[in-house]
Amino acid sequence: MPIRLYTQPFCPFCDLMKSMLDEKNLKYETINIKEDPTALAFMKQQGHKVVPQLYVGDVHINKKTNTQEYTSDELHDIIADVLDQKDWPWSDSGIEEWH
Secondary structure: OOEEEEEOOOOHHHHHHHHHHHHOOOOOEEEEOOOOHHHHHHHHHOOOOOOOEEEEOOEEOOOOOOHHHOOHHHHHHHHHHHHHHHHOOOOOOOHHHOO
């Protein structure tokens, strides 16, 4: 699943988020909403009013109010959990029927 970081120029929180991702050697795409009208429209559609916004696939990752509340380890663990979900079976396994 792709990791996408929506940013804009001169954004210290965006730079901090990039640093945390880089610290954990995570590969991600940086999308500048000032240069990409489609990305800006996506941010508005999702109800975001600030950047950075981090997505893994279609999953919004950074739900805290600002980046300073995350540690790079916490951010890495959240991303890893989402990436691990790609291997989950999406159909009913039947386990809940066992007694």
